[in-house]
Amino acid sequence: MSVRSAWLLPLTQTREDTRLTPVGTFAPESEMRTRDGVIAGGNPLGATGAGAMSLQIGTGRALVQGTTAQGAYPVAVDAPEVVTFTDGDPQFTRIDAVVLRVYDALFDTFGQNLARVEIIEGPRQATPTAPSMPSACLRLWDVTVPAGASAGVGGIDWTSALADRRRFTSGYGGIIPRGYGLGFSGAYDGQYRDTGTGLERWNASVNAWQAYPPAPIRPISTRQITAAPLTPTSTFVDFTAAAWPRVTFTVPPSGAIFVTVGGQVSNRSTTASTAWMTWRATGAYVEGHGALNGLSAQANRVIASRRVHRDGLTPGGQVTLIPGWNVSSSNTGSDVFITDGQLTVEPVQ
Incomplete structure (x- = not known):
């Protein structure tokens, strides 16, 4: 037999x-x-x-x-x-x-x-x-x-x-x-299978196989390419996408992110002159340019970064961050610049 x-x-x-x-x-x-x-x-x-x-x-x-x-x-x-x-x-x-x-x-x-x-x-x-x-x-x-x-x-x-x-x-x-x-469902929460390229774990709460360990959510960054026009203005101005590309990301399951903006900012025209490097958010989360997320210099030169935390965002939503700038109307000198900018989004796991 x-x-x-x-x-x-x-x-x-x-x-x-x-x-x-x-x-x-x-x-x-x-x-x-x-x-x-x-x-x-x-x-x-x-x-x-x-x-x-x-x-x-x-x-x-x-x-x-x-x-x-x-x-x-x-x-x-x-x-x-x-x-x-x-x-x-x-x-x-x-x-x-x-x-x-x-x-x-x-x-x-x-x-x-x-x-x-x-x-x-x-x-x-x-x-x-x-x-x-x-x-x-x-x-x-x-x-x-x-x-x-x-x-x-x-x-x-x-x-x-x-x-x-x-x-x-x-x-x-x-x-x-x-x-x-691979088109079969798991039988119980926590079951594992080999896909040929990695492991998956059955999540019974969402009835789906999910990569295990979960793929790390990596930071997304964009860099400034050209300087702002530096025209004195009383309002914040978006960088063009060509001057500083936007950052678009998917809100993680935690609904929380860190955003960091950094670079060189200077306006030493007068003791009251200011310059700002900042960002705003649009899409599934909205936030405007301003002091809550910007990096500024007043009668000074600053090389720095600022990291802020935002939570309560809608998981799975698409958000775009747009870099911005502002130069006060008192600008009359040459030691004025907003340059070397970098904007980074860090999804919180």
Whole structure:
């Protein structure tokens, strides 16, 4: 026997069956169902061409979930199995599935108790689709069988016909390895899976997989490119986007940010002369230019930065920060500048 399953009647389960089948693997899919799938390790249940119309499935272990009442069957293939495809349809290409299937006379009408590797043929139609899976059946590979394919005319091109459909499972609390398809929901809060590029954790409160650890939210900065016109004015003026690009960001889940503005500011025309480097916010959060967020010099030269905290913003909202400047109307000298500016947003985790 090369395909073994535990917990099947009649009482023929051997000690070897028990040792080889993955009885301890149990990743929940719901209250009473187990996530079926292949047990990782090497290349379990891999596929290689074995002839013009034949495919060999290698050794490996898996869990095959039946109906909720049936439960999950631990299965082991301890020697390679060869399956042979019927000739292609005269008119249509079809897609067949190579599966690991469990027959249980207590729950089906086939009158036998065994596990086997077999082929389920796809429908013959103009647009080929893979066949639906019956109960207690785990899809391993899809095989495209061209119209008219047979051993006499070259058979199946195994370099292009195979589509890997193995999905993987793990023990309770384990990380589910990457396999075919990531479009499945987690079964419980805190479940982990491997995407092939990193880990994801199931967040039951939002019904979504989320990167773990969460990707760090990095500061966003923009630098002043050209100086302000320095025309005396009694109001604050936005830098043009060409002179100093804006900063647009998404409000983090905390609804809080730090904003830092820094650079060189000078206006020493008179003892009352002032110059300002500042910013304003528009979009999901609004704040104007002014003393609450600006950097200023009065009858002096300043090289400095100012960092302020803002909270209560709407998470997920889009906000744009626009740098600004102001030079008092008393400006009559040459030692006036607003330059080397940098504006930085730091989202609070």
